[in-house]
Amino acid sequence: DAGVIQSPRHEVTEMGQEVTLRCKPISGHDYLFWYRQTMMRGLELLIYFNNNVPIDDSGMPEDRFSAKMPNASFSTLKIQPSEPRDSAVYFCASSRGLAGVNEQFFGPGTRLTVL
Amino acid sequence: AQKVTQAQTEISVVEKEDVTLDCVYETRDTTYYLFWYKQPPSGELVFLIRRNSFDEQNEISGRYSWNFQKSTSSFNFTITASQVVDSAVYFCALGGSNYKLTFGKGTLLTVNP
Numbered sequence: 001d002a003g004v005i006q007s008p009r010h011e012v013t014e015m016g017q018e019v020t021l022r023c024k025p026i027s028g029h030d031y032l033f034w035y036r037q038t039m040m041r042g043l044e045l046l047i048y049f050n051n052n053v054p055i056d057d058s059g060m061p062e063d064r065f066s067a068k069m070p071n072a073s074f075s076t077l078k079i080q081p082s083e084p085r086d087s088a089v090y091f092c093a094s095s096r097g098l099a100g101v102n103e104q105f106f107g108p109g110t111r112l113t114v115l
Numbered sequence: 116a117q118k119v120t121q122a123q124t125e126i127s128v129v130e131k132e133d134v135t136l137d138c139v140y141e142t143r144d145t146t147y148y149l150f151w152y153k154q155p156p157s158g159e160l161v162f163l164i165r166r167n168s169f170d171e172q173n174e175i176s177g178r179y180s181w182n183f184q185k186s187t188s189s190f191n192f193t194i195t196a197s198q199v200v201d202s203a204v205y206f207c208a209l210g211g212s213n214y215k216l217t218f219g220k221g222t223l224l225t226v227n228p
Contacts (some may be wrong), residue, residue, distance in 0.1 A: 043218040056215065083116055089158065100221065101212030106160040 002026070004107035006092050012113045021110045023092030024073055031099045034067055034077050035091040037109070043091075045076040048099055049075065055099075082114045119209050121219035128197055128228050136192040136222045138207030144168075147211035149150050149183065149190040154221070155203040166190065197226045 005024040013019055025032045026076040033048040047057040052069045060067070064083070077088055089111050093104040117140040128134045134171040140149065166183050174181045178195045178202060194201055204221045 042220045044217055048215070078140045091160065093160075100212075100213040100216055101214075103150060103162045104216060106152075106161060108157075108159045111158075 002078045004092055004094055004105055006110050008110060009108060010113075012115065013082055014115050015083055017082045017114075018078065019082045019086075019112060019114075021077040021078035021090050021092075021112070023075045023077070023095030023107060025075070025092070025103055026075070026096075027054075029094035029095075029096045029105075030072075031095045031104075032069060032075050033093040033095075033099070033104060034075070035093065035106075037089045037091060038087075046077070050099070052109075082112075084114045087112055087114050117144075117147075117209050117211060117213060117217040118206055118211045119207050119217050119219035120133075121205075121207055121222050123198065123222045124220070125223045125225070127225045127227065129212060130199060131193050131196050132226075133193060134197050134224065134226075136205050136207075136224065138208070140188050140190065140209045142209060142211055144211035150208040150210065150216065150219075151181065151190075151192050152206045153203045154206065160206070163192075173179065176201060194224075197224075199226050202226045 005021045030051050034046040036044045046059045047067045048055055050067045050073045067077045089109045091106050091109045093106045095104040149166045149170045153161045161208045171183050180193045182191045202225050204223050206221045208216045208218045210216045
C-alpha cells in the first residue's frame with residue numbers, strides 16, 4: 001500500500017509568489033493533517049480535515065494560508081503571497097479513525113524556501 | 116492544555132551503548148494516547164509505537180522498549196545496543212480529547228561508530 005504522497009518535494013520561490021503544496025493521503029484514511037516544521041517552533045499542526053471537511057484550522061498562521069480537500073484522495077495547502085518566514089518543511093499526514101487517538105502516517109514533506 | 120516535554124535536546128552515544136530518551140506529558144484527560152515517532156536524516160516521520168492510558172505494560176520490540184509510568188506521567192523510550200542507523204530525531208506525542216497530537220520538541224540522537 002502506498003504511503004502518503006506529497007509534491008513537490010522541494011520548492012524554491014520568490015517572496016510574493018503563490019505556492020501550492022499537494023498531498024495524497026493513504027487510501028481509506030478519513031483524517032488528513034497539515035503540519036509545518038521549523039527549527040524555532042518545531043512541529044506545528046496547521047489544519048486537519050475529517051472526511052474532506054476542515055475541522056480545526058486554528059493553527060493556520062494567517063489569511064495568506066488556505067487549505068482545501070476537494071475529495072478523499074487529494075488536498076492542497078496554498079500560500080499567497082509567500083514570505084521568507086514561510087520557509088519550512090511542510091508535512092501532510094493521514095490517519096484512520098479519531099484524530100489524536102490513532103497513529104498518523106506522514107508523507108516525506110515539502111521543503112519550501114522563500115527567497 | 117496538553118503538553119509534552121522532551122528535556123534532552125541532544126544525546127550522543129557510542130555504538131552498542133544503551134540509551135534512554137525521556138518524555139514527560141501533562142494532560143487532564145483520563146483517556147489519552149502516547150506515541151513515539153522517528154525522524155531520520157532523510158526527513159520523514161516514522162511511526163514507532165502507540166500506547167493508551169489504560170495500558171501500562173512495558174512494550175519491547177527488538178532493540179526498542181518503552182516504559183510507561185502514569186505515576187510520573189512519563190513514557191520513556193530505550194534503545195538497547197544502539198546502532199549508527201538509530202541516529203535520528205525522536206519525537207514523543209500526546210493525543211486526547213482535543214483530537215489532535217501534541218508533539219514534544221524532539222531529541223536528536225547521534226550514535227557514533
